Amino acid sequence: MTTITDVARAAGVSPATVSRVFNGGRVTPERAARVRRAAAELGFEPNRVAQSLRKQRGSVIGLLIPDIENPFFTSLARGVEDAAQQTGLSVVLCNTDEDIDKERRYLGIALAEQMAGVIVAAASRTQTDLSPLAARGMPAVAVDRRPRGALVDAVLVDNQYGGEAATEHLLRARYRRIACVTGPEGASTSEERLAGYRSALRDALADGTLTPEDGDDPLTAYVRYADFKVGGGRAAMADLLAMERPPDAVFVANNLMAVGALEVLREAGVTPPEFGVLSFGGVPWAGLVRPSLTTVELPSYELGFTAAKLLQERIAGSEKALQTVVLRTGLSVRDSTGGPHDDAEGQGRLRAPSPLG
Amino acid sequence: MTTITDVARAAGVSPATVSRVFNGGRVTPERAARVRRAAAELGFEPNRVAQSLRKQRGSVIGLLIPDIENPFFTSLARGVEDAAQQTGLSVVLCNTDEDIDKERRYLGIALAEQMAGVIVAAASRTQTDLSPLAARGMPAVAVDRRPRGALVDAVLVDNQYGGEAATEHLLRARYRRIACVTGPEGASTSEERLAGYRSALRDALADGTLTPEDGDDPLTAYVRYADFKVGGGRAAMADLLAMERPPDAVFVANNLMAVGALEVLREAGVTPPEFGVLSFGGVPWAGLVRPSLTTVELPSYELGFTAAKLLQERIAGSEKALQTVVLRTGLSVRDSTGGPHDDAEGQGRLRAPSPLG
DNA sequence: CCCGGATTTGAAATCGATTTCAAGTGGAAC
DNA sequence: GTTCCACTTGAAATCGATTTCAAATCCGGG
Incomplete structure (x- = not known):
């Protein structure tokens, strides 16, 4: 391996030069040219480990995500990678598996490896602890989920707005018993999406679009907490279908649970859009799913890209006040929320039935 | 940050101790205890950068994969990660995007960061060049794809066998004009899977199961090369459907292209199992696809796990002869290859029609 | 021709761990 | 009591870069 000393010798200068x-x-230009030539000839490439040791800072940033198999996070990772590449930083992808211990371990590694900074989609809002980083002056940015009380920049999605828009859309499509399958209690994303759902329902109750059913609290009767995974979505959906008065639509607060819900619906012979299904976050290969799925679109790539940019500012030494960037969601209306079958009421449909029903 | 010197001072010994x-x-046990106590009190954690510099070897292994959004590779990555974790190595995931330049850049980083070793799913069989690693004594293992002429251990899938088994299955299900959509020419995986397909067809021709159609070479007429991506699968499938005598089944050599092919089939109103579809590699959320898809199952996790184990042996200094491990594929028969409709021939079906047709 | 200030240069210190080597310690054997 | 050996220990070198500091050089101005 050629070192800086080899180059120095070959060029007849000191390593410092x-x-x-x-x-x-x-x-001086003349000397610089000689050095460059020597370096090129020897194929010199600075040893990053030595650099990191001396500078007390590496050129790698850590990206901690809870589930590498969720396409939302892989897309986010791409955003981070692209932004990082622009400034010569490399990205280490760490899959925490929603496991608080694994996450802690990776944070320790980030410190021991003297990474330039970390971007964290926290495994837990309450338990994730970024303070050791802060204590050692390592920049960090929270993405997608904001851990409680952490003094870091954050890039988040407007979950509440997304949940609201989704639920309003279902109401407009004339569903009236709209369920919500949300994530774990305590996760910021779960709570916010649920809050959006409730807020939309409250508005609908206030303006008379929705009328309370006897005995049920319409804001909670159709709410189920699950785990953001396929299995959780299955269980929650099955539970909802087993109700005495089952819902006629469901807002599922994440893409994987939506997959589970769709599976259960299919097994039960209940098909959208008669039964409305709306997923928060796109499902991979959505093109194969029939009827096509209405989704809240998440800016996953931008989330990652923005977080990386923010982190780079901090790494460069920015002392700006902490900021939280909130990105908006979009709504992609497709066939799965075309509206329930007409009952005897004889009202016109808002939407033509899809060719395959 | 507490260093080894701080601990030494606190324990009243030298850093060497x-x-x-x-x-x-x-x-001596007594001294060791004192050191441990001091280290614990100060929260000492060895600086990995300094360790790497001194030992001339890091504790990170690089994993270069061509497409982080393909679930096959994420599953492989998990295998690598799990194996690595058992020995305290961390994994850096590098997404080369099938781009030979990005790959080269990452290999350079692996060297400059003094990684312990790398596992590479090569972006190109002909252009990927692992020799700089070998030159500097950095262990490497090829996984899934073997780059040409590289002197490294490799963990591969028995692609030819898989292609053969897949095609034989389609023949047994009484499809007779079986197409093959394979990957890019020159990729080892494409070629081997295609070879399996051809070998099965040849056998069928030999024993009379299959009879050559006038004018066409049955071994090439229905073969299409594509790019292992959804778009490529679409184009190839569309091309096949536009033939004068279109195929009645297709063996698609990778999961993403299978998604594309299914999309095109659906748009054309052609539905399995009347038209047989078999995918090499599982499709994510396959549960939502109807009819369910027959696939060649790939041991993606084991592929990663085995590669990591092999790499660790090399890192530990094993001088064994280079080895190539080949893992077998499986065949999961599902509904998409249930057999074509009976024509006027009145032959009995081998398989009951699926309830939904 | 000499001086002051700016610029360029290299020697040496530094980052934090590991490892070599020589010195120190203790115990057993004679 | 002396000798020898095995075992512990710490001082110092080392990994490869960056950076400080002081010396060297160059320049124009007087």
């Missing part, structure tokens, strides 16, 4: 050539120090 | 305590040197 070589270092200056590559780091923008003042060196 | 502290190092020995943590690296299994000979130290």
Whole structure:
């Protein structure tokens, strides 16, 4: 391996000069040229480990995500990677598996490896602890989920707005018993999406679009908590279908649970859009799912990209006040929320039935 | 940050002794205890960068994969991660995007970061060049795809066998004009899967199961090369359907292209199992696809796990002869290959029609 | 021709761990 | 009591870069 000393010897200068050539120090052009030539000839590439040790800072940023198999996070990871590449940083992808211990371990590694900074989609809002990073001055940015009380920049999605828009859409499509399958209690994303759902229902109750059914609290009767995974979505959906007065639509607060819900519906012979289904976050290969699925679109790539940009500012030493960037969701209306079958009421449909029903 | 020197001072010993305590040197128990206590009190954690510099070897392994959004590779990555974790290595995931330049850049980083080793699913069989690693003594293992002429261990899938089994299955299900959509020419995986397909067809021709159609070479007429992506699968399938005598089944050589093919079939109103579809590699959320898809199952997790184990042996200094491990595929028969409709021939079906047709 | 200030340069310190080597310690054997 | 050996220990070198500091050089101005 050729070191800076080898290059120095070959160019007839000191190592210090070589270092200056590559780091923008003042060196006479003639000498600099000689150094560059020697470096090129020897195929010199600075040893990043030595650099990190000396500078007390590496050129790698850690990205901690809870589920590498969820396409939402892989897309986010791509955003981070693209942003990082622009400034010569590499990205280490760490899959925490929603496991608080694994997450802690990775944070420790980030410190021990002297990473330049970390981007964290926290495994737990209450237990994830970013304070050791802060204590050692390592920049961090929270993404998608904001851990409680952490003094870090954050890039989030407007979950409440998304939940609201989704639920309003279902109401407009004339569903009237709209269920909500949300994530774990305590996760910020679960709670916010649920809050949006409730807010939309409240509005509908207030303006008379929706009328309370006897005995049930319409804001809670159709709510189920699950685990953001396929299995949880299945269980919650099955539970909802078993109700005495089952819902006629469901707002599922994440893509994987939507997959589970769709499976259960299919097994039960209940098909959208008669039964409305709306997923928060796109399902992979959605093109194969029939009827096509109405979804709240998440800016996953931008989430990652923005977080990485923010992190880079901090790494560069920015002392700006902490900021939280909130990105908006969109709504992609497709066939799964075309509206329930007409009952005897004889009202016109808002939407033509899809060719395959 | 507490360093080894701080611990040494606190325990009243030299840094060398502290190092020995943590690296299994000979130290009197009494002293060792004092060191451990001091280390615990100060929250000492060895600086991995300094370790790497001194030992000339890091504790991170690089995993280069061509497409992080393909669930096959994420599953493989999990296998690598689990194996690595058992020995305290961390995994850096590098997404090369099938781009030979990105790949080269990442290999350079692996060297400059003094990684312990790399596992590579090569972006290109002909252009991927692992020789700089070998030159610097960095262990490497090829996974899934074997780059040409590289002197490295490899963990591969028995692609030819898988392609053969798949095609035989389609023949047994009484499809007779079986197409093959394979990957890019020159990729080992494409070629091997295609070879399996051809070998099965040849056997069928030999024993009379299949009779050559006038004018066409049955071994090539229905073969299409594509790019292992959804778009490529679409184009190839569309091309096949536009033939004068279109096929009655297709063996698609990777999961993403199968998604594309299914989309096109659906748009054309052609539905399995009348038209047989078999995918090499599972499709994510396959549960939602109807009819369910027959697939060649790939041991993606085991692929990663095995590669990581192999790499660890090399890192530990094993001088064994280079080995290539080939893992077998399985065949999961589902509804999409239930057999074509009976024509006027009045032959009995081998398989009951699926309830939904 | 000499001086002051700016610029360029290299020697040496530094980052934090590991490891070599020589010195120190203790115990057993004679 | 002396000798020898095995075992512990710490001082110092080392990994490869960056950076400080002081010396060297160059320049124009007087």
